[in-house]
Structures are given as structure tokens and as C-alpha cells.
Amino acid sequence: MKTILLLEDLPEIRAWMKDLVLRVFPDGQISESARVHDALELVSAIKFDLALIDLGLPDGSGVAVVEKLRDTQSDCQSVVVTIHDDDDHLFPALQAGAFGYILKEQARELIAEQLQRMAQGEPPLSPSIARRVIAYFAEQTKPQANALPHVSLTERESEVLLRVAKGFTLPEIGVQLGLSRHTIADYVKQIYRKLNVSSRAEAALEAQRLGLFRR
Amino acid sequence: MAIVAAHPATRPARLGLPLQRHPAAVRLALALSVAVLALLATLVASASTEQAVRVLSDALIADDTGAGHFPIEAATRPVSLPDDWMRSRPQLRDPAWYRLRFDAIGARERGGPLGVYIERACANVEVQLNGQRLHAAGRMSDPISMGCERPLLVLLPTALLEERANTLDLRLAGYALEQVASRQRAGGLAAPLIGPYADLHAIHEGAWWLKVTLPQVASATLLLMGLVVLLLGWWVRRESQLIYFGALSIGWALVTARLWWHGSELSNYHAELLLVSCVPIVAFTAVQFLLHYARRRSRPIEVALLSQCAMVPASLLLAGPSRVNMIATSWYMLLVLQVLGAMAFHLWITWHERRREFWAMLALLSVGASMVAIELAAQQRVLDPVWRALPNFAMPLAFLCMGLWLVHQYGRALHEAEHLRASLETRVRDATTVMERSFAQMAELRVEQVTQQERKRIAADLHDDLGAKLLTIVHTSESERISTLAREALEEMRLSVRGLTGKPVKLIDALGDWRAEVVGRLSQTGVEGEWQAPTEDVPQTLSARAYVQTTRILREAVNNIIKHSGASRCSIRCTIDAGDFQLKIQDNGKGIPLELDGRLDRGHGMSSMKHRAKQLQGQCLVESGPGYGTVIRLTIPLEKHTHSG
Numbered sequence: 134m135k136t137i138l139l140l141e142d143l144p145e146i147r148a149w150m151k152d153l154v155l156r157v158f159p160d161g162q163i164s165e166s167a168r169v170h171d172a173l174e175l176v177s178a179i180k181f182d183l184a185l186i187d188l189g190l191p192d193g194s195g196v197a198v199v200e201k202l203r204d205t206q207s208d209c210q211s212v213v214v215t216i217h218d219d220d221d222h223l224f225p226a227l228q229a230g231a232f233g234y235i236l237k238e239q240a241r242e243l244i245a246e247q248l249q250r251m252a253q254g255e256p257p258l259s260p261s262i263a264r265r266v267i268a269y270f271a272e273q274t275k276p277q278a279n280a281l282p283h284v285s286l287t288e289r290e291s292e293v294l295l296r297v298a299k300g301f302t303l304p305e306i307g308v309q310l311g312l313s314r315h316t317i318a319d320y321v322k323q324i325y326r327k328l329n330v331s332s333r334a335e336a337a338l339e340a341q342r343l344g345l346f347r348r
Numbered sequence: 349m350a351i352v353a354a355h356p357a358t359r360p361a362r363l364g365l366p367l368q369r370h371p372a373a374v375r376l377a378l379a380l381s382v383a384v385l386a387l388l389a390t391l392v393a394s395a396s397t398e399q400a401v402r403v404l405s406d407a408l409i410a411d412d413t414g415a416g417h418f419p420i421e422a423a424t425r426p427v428s429l430p431d432d433w434m435r436s437r438p439q440l441r442d443p444a445w446y447r448l449r450f451d452a453i454g455a456r457e458r459g460g461p462l463g464v465y466i467e468r469a470c471a472n473v474e475v476q477l478n479g480q481r482l483h484a485a486g487r488m489s490d491p492i493s494m495g496c497e498r499p500l501l502v503l504l505p506t507a508l509l510e511e512r513a514n515t516l517d518l519r520l521a522g523y524a525l526e527q528v529a530s531r532q533r534a535g536g537l538a539a540p541l542i543g544p545y546a547d548l549h550a551i552h553e554g555a556w557w558l559k560v561t562l563p564q565v566a567s568a569t570l571l572l573m574g575l576v577v578l579l580l581g582w583w584v585r586r587e588s589q590l591i592y593f594g595a596l597s598i599g600w601a602l603v604t605a606r607l608w609w610h611g612s613e614l615s616n617y618h619a620e621l622l623l624v625s626c627v628p629i630v631a632f633t634a635v636q637f638l639l640h641y642a643r644r645r646s647r648p649i650e651v652a653l654l655s656q657c658a659m660v661p662a663s664l665l666l667a668g669p670s671r672v673n674m675i676a677t678s679w680y681m682l683l684v685l686q687v688l689g690a691m692a693f694h695l696w697i698t699w700h701e702r703r704r705e706f707w708a709m710l711a712l713l714s715v716g717a718s719m720v721a722i723e724l725a726a727q728q729r730v731l732d733p734v735w736r737a738l739p740n741f742a743m744p745l746a747f748l749c750m751g752l753w754l755v756h757q758y759g760r761a762l763h764e765a766e767h768l769r770a771s772l773e774t775r776v777r778d779a780t781t782v783m784e785r786s787f788a789q790m791a792e793l794r795v796e797q798v799t800q801q802e803r804k805r806i807a808a809d810l811h812d813d814l815g816a817k818l819l820t821i822v823h824t825s826e827s828e829r830i831s832t833l834a835r836e837a838l839e840e841m842r843l844s845v846r847g848l849t850g851k852p853v854k855l856i857d858a859l860g861d862w863r864a865e866v867v868g869r870l871s872q873t874g875v876e877g878e879w880q881a882p883t884e885d886v887p888q889t890l891s892a893r894a895y896v897q898t899t900r901i902l903r904e905a906v907n908n909i910i911k912h913s914g915a916s917r918c919s920i921r922c923t924i925d926a927g928d929f930q931l932k933i934q935d936n937g938k939g940i941p942l943e944l945d946g947r948l949d950r951g952h953g954m955s956s957m958k959h960r961a962k963q964l965q966g967q968c969l970v971e972s973g974p975g976y977g978t979v980i981r982l983t984i985p986l987e988k989h990t991h992s993g
Contacts, residue, residue, distance in 0.1 A: 143816055149823040189812060216815045218842060238822050238838045243872075260860040299856075299883050300863025302871070 135161045138184040140172045140198060141214070142191055146237065150185065150214070153241055157248045158183075169193040176201050181209045183252070186231070188215045188222055196229045203230030203329065212251055220261045228332035232325060233257050255303075255318035256325055263297035266328055273331055284331040286324065293320045401543030401551075404448045404516070405429045409436060412443040417479065418517040419445060430468070433535035434525040443488060443521040444535075450542050451512045452504075462504040463545035464516060465552055467538040470496035474519040477508050486610070488521040491619065494610040496533050497559045501552040503545055516540070523616055527669060529624050529676035558737050563607040566744035573751045574598035580758055587761075588645075592637035593754055597747055599630035607740065617669040624676045625661040631683040632657060638690040642697040653686075691716075712746075719743070807845040814841055839903070847896035855929070855986070856886040858895050859922060865899075866906055866920060873910045881922035888924065888986045897960045898931070898984065901968065904953045905933045905980050913937025913978060924986070928966075931982040940972040957982075 135158050141147040144167075151163055164179060166172040169192050176184075176198060184202055186195040199211045213226045213234040223234050233256035235247050247257060270286050286294070289310075296306045307317045409431070410424040424447070427436050437444060452462060466473065471492040475483035483502045486493025522535025541548060574597030581590025603626050612619055632653040639645060660679055667675045699706045719739045725731040818841065821834035859881045870877035890898070902920075909918050915937030923930045940954070954970055957980070961968035966984035 143820065145820050145824055146816075189808070216811050216819060216838075219846065237819055238835050240835075241823075260857070260864045264857060264860075297864075298860050300860035300867065300879070302864065302868055305867070 135182045136179060137161045137163045138172065138175060138179075138181045138186070138198075138209075139163055139165045140167075140169070140184070140186045140190070140195055141165075142167045142187060153244060154185065154248070157245050157252075167191075169195065169197055172198045173201055176205065180206060184209055184211045185214045185235075186211055186226075188213060188217060188226060196226050199226055199229040199231050210251065212248070218259075220259075220265045223262060224265045227262065227325060228328055230329045232322075253318075254322055255314075256321055258294075258297050258303070258321050258324075260298050260300050263294045266324060267291070267294050267298060269328065270331070273335070284327050284334065286327060290320050290324050290327075293317060294324065401541050401547055402450065403539050403541055404450055405539045406448070407431070408447040410445045410447075411437075411440065412445060412519065417476065418447050418515075429537060429539035431537050433522060434531075438524070441524050441527070443519055446518040446520065446537060448516040448518070448540065450514050450516065452509045452514055452542075453511055461506055461545045462509065462542060463548040464502050464504055465541040465543075465548040466500040466502075466518075467541075467555065468496060468536065469500055469518070469520055469538070470533065470536050471522040472520075473500065473537070475500075475502050476517040476519070477504055478510065478515050479517075480508050482508075488519070491612060491615050492521045492523070494533065494606075497563075497607050498610060499552055499555040499559060501545075501548055504542075516542075524670075526671060526673050527616060527620070529620050529672055529680075531673075534673075558741075560608045562737075562741060563604060566741075567601040567605050567608075570597045570601035570744055570747055573748065574601060577751055577754060580755065584758070587758065589637050589640040590754060590758065592633045592640055593751065596630060596633035596637055597751060599626065599633055600743070600747060602626060603630055604740075604744075617672070620672050620676070621661060621664050624664055624672070624679070625657075627676075627680065628653070628657045628660045628683060631687055634687050635690040638687075638694040642694045642701075644693070644697060716746075810841055810845055840900075843896045843899060847892050852889040852891055853895040854886075855888040855890055855924070856883070858890055858898070859883075859886070862899065862902055862922075866902065869906055869910065870918060875910065875915060876917045878917070878919040880920070882924060886924065888929075890929075891987065894964050894984060897964055898929075898982070901957045901960055901982055902931065902933070904957055908940075908953065908978075909933075909935045909937060913939070915977065927986050929984045929986050931980075931984075933980040933982075934977065936977045939974045939976060939978050940970070941974065 137154060137158065139147060139150055139154065141150055147165060147167070151165065154161055154163060161183075164175050164181075166175055167190075169190050172186075172195075181202070184198070186198050188195045195213065199213070202209045202211050211231045213223065213231045214237055215222065215234060216237050217223065218236050226234065233247075233251045235244055235257075239247075250257075270291075273284070292310065293306055296309065297303070301309070303317050303321065304314060306312075307314050310317075405428055407427050407429055408424045409427040410419050410422050413419040413422055427446070429446075429448075431446075433440070433444070464475065472486050472488055472495050473483075474481065474488065482504070483500070486495065518537065518540070520535065520537055523533065525531060525534040528534055541551070574594045576594070577590050577597060578594025581587055581592075581594055584590065603623065606623055614622065635653060636650065639649065663675055663679070664672065695706070695710060719742060722731065722735055723739045726736040815838060818834045818838040822831050822838065825831045825834065863879050863881065867877050867879055906918075909915050913935050915935035918933070918935040921932045921934075923932075957970075958968045961982055961984065964984050966982065968983075969981040970978065971981075972978040
């Protein structure tokens with residue numbers, strides 16, 4: 134049995150999503166919420182396996198819930214379900230620890246498939262997101278004054294990102310590199326994790342710099 | 349001359365700078381000094397060694413009775429020349445007669461006329477030879493014409509001369525020492541010289557040059573230079589020492605004018621009063637100059653010096669005409685001490701703040717002190733009075749050097765200021781340019797920020813309202829067609845928003861996006877896709893608008909292939925050629941059916957694809973026919989100036 138958090142403010146869409154999630158995970162236990170505030174309370178109370186989180190909500194951004202889940206329930210998979218396909222919206226959520234994203238308007242079958250893939254540990258990765266990740270890590274590895282615990286990508290991970298950025302699909306990359314689909318998926322998962330870890334370290338450093346940790 | 353004694357020590361201090369930095373000025377000063385010394389030596393030598401010239405040093409002296417000739421009937425006594433009244437007749441103030449006798453053997457035969465030369469006859473003299481008046485000029489009663497510094501040469505007509513026992517009577521009018529400020533102007537007579545007129549004339553000319561012409565030239569020069577420096581200082585108040593030096597120079601010129609100025613309508617007492625009153629003013633300017641030049645100013649000292657300027661004439665008035673010398677001498681000593689003190693202070697400051705200049709200053713101070721010594725010694729008759737010519741000459745020269753030095757410094761400061769101003773101007777201009785540029789950049793940035801914010805707001809609104817409604821339609825509509833339409837509308841909206849928030853897109857990135865979309869969709873629908881595009885060395889960028897429109901065209905074409913063509917294979921080839929971006933999409937489907945009017949089916953969106961291409965100044969060609977698939981060729985010009993990579 135899976136416990137699932139569903140954060141979505143539009144009732145019709147929420148109902149539709151619930152229907153879809155139940156189709157993918159028939160024994161799922163779904164907790165619904167229309168607001169960030171309510172979702173945060175639910176996160177404090179219930180342990181989730183999967184969270185489907187909309188970004189633009191009436192009382193804030195779903196990124197807050199992603200962060201809380203990351204901090205308190207590291208086993209939970211946060212998936213951003215949004216109408217925004219641009220990396221300006223998606224990248225912060227991924228940095229905050231989201232495991233992947235789903236565009237809402239896609240056909241039911243497609244979304245179901247993506248959910249399934251993510252449940253199996255195969256998050257999606259678009260060229261523009263890949264480019265953002267590459268740029269982010271390039272910035273991180275610049276010789277800087279900050280003594281950040283260094284998180285850097287392996288050669289293979291960078292290779293995968295570069296190929297995604299050029300428009301190759303993950304299966305194609307698997308063929309090109311002579312790797313299995315699962316291995317490629319592992320690389321992508323690893324990339325997401327590193328992005329999150331590095332972002333957190335950076336945020337902590339930034340906070341320190343601003344004196345937030347000074348008592 | 350006590351007036352000189354009040355100041356000489358101040359001059360050398362200022363000579364220090366020019367000596368150090370102006371070898372030319374130093375050489376000139378040295379050369380002139382040597383010339384003057386040589387002249388003095390000749391004078392002394394010629395006075396003593398001239399064979400034909402005799403010195404008459406024995407005379408009879410008698411008080412004037414107003415008879416107009418030597419009073420034979422009155423009491424006479426012998427006196428040795430040169431004679432000072434303070435020694436021979438200290439209490440008397442009337443004119444005195446001197447009688448000298450000399451022989452002129454062979455004078456008639458020798459040819460040239462004889463003459464009598466009197467180096468000093470103070471204040472004025474009348475000359476009679478054998479009872480005949482030969483020379484009388486100027487006033488003989490108060491105010492007596494001042495001829496103390498004017499050597500006199502009188503021709504002795506051969507007709508009046510006897511072979512032996514000629515009588516030379518001199519009537520001398522003058523003042524007692526008590527009546528004048530300086531021993532220089534006290535009554536007295538030098539020993540006359542008798543000799544050939546031509547020889548005496550040469551001596552007279554030299555002495556005249558030294559005692560009259562030189563001081564006149566010096567006074568005029570100092571006056572002029574003082575005015576120039578004063579004017580300079582007037583316009584640059586920060587350099588206040590210039591004003592004081594200018595005033596000092598002018599004051600000095602006026603005070604020393606007494607050396608050659610011989611006639612005035614003022615009585616002797618008033619003339620002395622005026623002259624002595626000027627001296628503390630000169631001392632005031634000297635002290636102020638020294639202090640200001642050392643960058644030290646003192647209000648109390650200034651006030652004290654100024655009140656002193658009032659006290660001097662007051663004390664002279666109180667003491668009356670018969671104590672002029674005593675009062676003046678006392679004041680002069682005091683003033684000399686003040687100036688010496690100021691000099692010592694100036695030197696002390698220089699030692700601590702401008703060590704580089706110190707030794708030269710010290711050397712010149714010593715020179716100044718020796719000038720004072722010479723002056724005082726000459727005053728007290730320890731040295732031959734002829735040495736007094738040295739300070740008379742050296743002081744103006746020192747003034748001149750100092751003035752030149754100050755003007756030089758002023759000019760240099762001016763030049764530096766000019767230079768500084770020029771560089772400052774350049775810097776200000778540069779700074780202004782930078783500021784203007786950054787201001788323009790900031791304004792641009794601000795406009796961009798505001799625009800960006802506004803676009804983001806519109807985009808958010810579109811997503812929140814339109815997007816949410818379209819989404820609801822997508823997922824709630826019973827009709828698959830309507831769902832699809834709504835989904836497409838949503839995609840269109842997104843693309844529009846992207847065009848709206850419009851940053852240029854790198855072509856290489858756009859190719860990646862397109863490949864991912866096209867290959868992803870084709871593989872989902874089971875169409876075998878082949879994508880060919882450059883993956884390296886693509887520096888071009890696309891405007892947001894070109895990116896969006898091309899995306900739409902590509903999407904439409906792929907939609908057509910998936911939905912209508914029934915194709916099993918599709919190839920997409922992207923090339924960049926001569927500034928154009930070319931896209932060729934080819935499938936092996938059944939082609940697009942012709943409409944009745946012979947054009948391609950509009951339902952396949954061909955016209956909108958062409959329209960979009962046209963908007964980008966490009967073109968979209970479609971070749972199709974039943975049975976042999978469809979080829980779409982899209983050509984879009986790339987912007988030249990976007991080759992930035």
C-alpha cells in the first residue's frame with residue numbers, strides 16, 4: 134500500500150488526478166489538499182511514499198512542501214505536477230528536491246506511464262532542464278572563495294546531461310553509451326540528488342553568509 | 349646708516365633658495381659683487397696713489413657770521429680733515445667756514461685746468477677760491493639741500509689761481525648728529541682733493557655712479573618688482589608672503605631713496621620724522637614675510653608690530669627735534685632684534701619642515717649678519733665709510749634674487765595647478781562619461797527589468813486563468829477532439845508566453861529542444877524518425893519569435909505526419925547555409941490531397957505554416973502528391989548580428 138499526497142487547487146483536476154493515480158496505484162491511500170498550508174500539516178502528520186505537488190497555489194508555491202518533504206521524509210518521492218513547462222519554474226522545484234515533473238495537460242496514458250516510470254526510479258529530463266543543470270554545476274566548480282563541500286558530477290553523468298541537452302532521448306543515450314535503460318535512469322536520479330544536495334549546501338552557505346546561523 | 353642696519357639680516361635668508369636652484373642667478377650676483385669690490389678698490393687706490401692729486405687735510409675752521417666770506421675777524425682754529433661736526437663742534441648748528449691753502453706751482457704751464465673734488469660735504473657746501481665764489485647750489489638753511497651722498501667736483505679756473513698760497517674757502521651747512529636719524533646725514537666734510545680736472549673727473553664719475561646712480565637704479569628696480577609681486581600676492585591670497593614681500597620691497601625702495609634724494613620742501617625734522625616712521629612699517633613687512641613664508645601666522649605679533657608703527661612717530665614727536673638720533677637709533681636696534689628673531693624662527697621652522705633648504709638659508713643668514721656688521725662698523729667709523737657701498741649694493745641684489753625666486757615659485761605653482769586642473773578635467777570628463785554610460789545602462793536595465801516583470805505577470809495570469817480553464821477542458825471534455833483542441837490551445841498559449849518573455853535562444857539549444865520533442869513524439873506513435881542536424885559549432889542565435897514560430901511550424905508538420913499521412917518513416921534535416929536556417933521534413937506517407945481549386949488541403953495547416961514563415965522573412969515550400977509522400981522545406985534567414993555564440 135502506498136500513501137500518496139495530492140496537492141492541487143482546481144477541484145476538477147484534483148478529482149481527475151486522483152482517478153488517474155488510483156488507476157496506476159490501485160491500493161494507494163490518497164490524502165488530498167488544495168493549499169500549501171494544509172499540505173504542510175498533512176506532511177507533519179502522515180508519512181508519504183509519493184507526493185504529487187502543484188506549484189502555483191492560492192497561498193504560495195508548492196516548492197515549500199517539496200522542501201519540507203525532503204527535510205522530514207527523505208524516502209518520499211516528490212513529483213511536481215504543473216502547467217508550467219519552462220525551466221524557470223521547474224528548476225527551483227528540482228533544486229528543492231523534487232524527483233521529477235509531469236505536465237498536466239498530457240494525455241492520461243502518458244501521465245500514467247510517466248508516473249509508473251518515476252515509481253520505478255526513472256525521472257524525466259528535458260533538454261532545457263539538462264542545460265540548466267550543466268550551467269549550475271559549471272558555476273559550482275568555478276574556483277571560488279567558499280569552502281563548499283564539493284558536489285560535482287561524474288564524467289558519465291555529465292555525458293548523459295550533454296546528450297539530453299542535444300535532444301537525445303534517454304533510451305537513445307543508453308544505446309549510444311552501451312548502457313542499460315536502468316543504468317541511464319540511475320544516472321539521472323543521481324543527477325537530481327546531487328542537484329538537491331549541492332543546492333542545499335549552497336543555501337546553507339548563503340544563510341551563513343547572511344548571518345542567519347549566528348546566535 | 350642705521351636704516352640699513354635694521355634689515356640687512358633679513359635678505360640673505362631669502363637668497364638661499366635661488367642660490368640652491370639657480371646657478372645662473374648666483375653667478376650673476378657673484379660677478380656683480382666682484383665688479384663692485386674691484387671698483388671700490390680702484391677708488392681707494394686712486395684716491396691715495398694719484399701722483400698729481402693732493403689731499404688737503406689741514407684747514408682752519410670758523411663759525412659763520414653771515415658775512416658771505418670766511419670770517420677772518422672771528423675766532424678760528426685748526427682742524428684736520430675729514431672733519432665730523434660731532435667731534436669738532438658738537439653743540440653748534442650754524443654753518444661753518446673751512447679755509448684751506450694750497451700751492452699750484454706750474455699749474456698754468458701744465459695745460460689742463462685744476463679741479464677740487466670733495467667726496468662728502470654734508471649737507472651742502474659753497475666753494476670760494478681766493479675770495480671768488482665758484483660753486484653754490486641748493487638751500488643753505490633749513491631745509492638744507494641734502495648732498496651728503498653726492499660727491500662734488502668743482503673746476504678751479506686757471507685765471508683765479510696763484511702760484512702759491514691759494515685760499516680755498518668752503519662754507520658748509522648741515523645738521524648736528526642729534527637732529528638726524530643717521531650718522532650719515534650729520535654735518536661733516538671730507539678732505540678735498542686738488543688735482544688735474546681730468547683725473548678728478550674720473551674719480552667723481554665713479555663715486556657718482558656708486559653713490560647716486562646705483563641706489564637710484566636699485567630703488568626703481570625694487571619699486572617695480574615690489575609692485576609686481578604685490579599684485580601677484582593680491583590675486584593669490586593663499587600665498588600671503590607675496591604681499592608682504594612686495595610691500596617690503598617697495599618700502600625698502602622708498603626708505604633707501606633718501607640716499608640720492610636731496611631736495612624736499614619739508615623741514616629736516618619732519619623729513620626725518622617721516623623717514624623714521626617708515627622703518628617700523630618695513631620691519632613689520634619683513635617679519636610678516638618671514639612668518640608667513642614659514643607658514644606660521646600670529647595675530648598677536650601682527651597687532652604688536654602694527655602698534656609699534658604708531659609708537660615710533662609718537663616717540664619722535666614727544667622727544668622733539670634735538671633727540672631724533674637717540675630715539676631713532678634705539679628703535680633701529682629694537683627693530684633689528686625683531687627681524688633677527690623672525691629670521692631665527694624662520695630658520696628653525698625650515699630646519700624642522702624643509703631641511704633641504706636649511707643649509708643654504710643658514711649660509712645666507714651669515715652673509716646677512718656680515719652685512720649688518722659692515723654697516724655698523726662703517727657707522728661707527730671702524731671701517732672706512734667707503735665700505736658702506738657694499739650693503740647698499742648687496743641688499744637690492746638680494747631683494748631682487750628673492751623676488752625672482754618667489755615669482756619663479758609662483759609660476760611653477762601656477763603651472764602645476766594648471767597641470768592638475770587639466771588632469772582633473774580629464775578625470776571629471778572620464779568619470780562623467782562612465783557615469784553617463786552606466787546611467788544609460790541602468791536605465792536600459794531598468795526598462796528591461798520592468799518589461800520582464802510585466803511579461804512574467806502576464807504569463808502567470810495566462811497560466812493561472814486561461815491555462816487552468818483549458819486544462820479543465822482537456823481533462824473533463826467527453827469529446828476527444830475537444831480535448832485535443834484544448835491541449836493544442838494550451839501548448840499554443842505556452843509558446844506565446846515564451847515568445848512574450850522573449851530572450852534570444854541559442855540555435856544549438858533550439859535544435860536540442862526540437863529534436864527531443866519530434867523524436868519523442870514520433871517514437872510514441874510508432875513512426876520511425878531520423879533527425880539530422882549539426883551538433884557542434886553553431887554560434888547563431890534565434891530571436892524568441894523565430895524560435896516560437898519555427899517550433900509551431902515543426903510541431904504542425906509532425907502533427908500532420910502523425911495524424912494524416914499514415915507514414916511509417918520520417919526524416920528531418922536541419923542545415924545552416926549562408927546565413928539561412930533550413931529545415932527539410934520528409935515523410936513516406938500518402939501525401940496531402942489537393943483541394944478542388946488545385947491547392948493543398950488547408951485542413952493540414954499548410955497556409956498557416958507558410959504565413960508564419962513569411963512573418964520571419966523566410967519561406968515554406970510544400971511538395972506533395974498522392975503516393976509519394978510530402979516534403980516541407982522551410983528557410984529562415986538568421987540574424988547577422990546575433991552571431992555572438
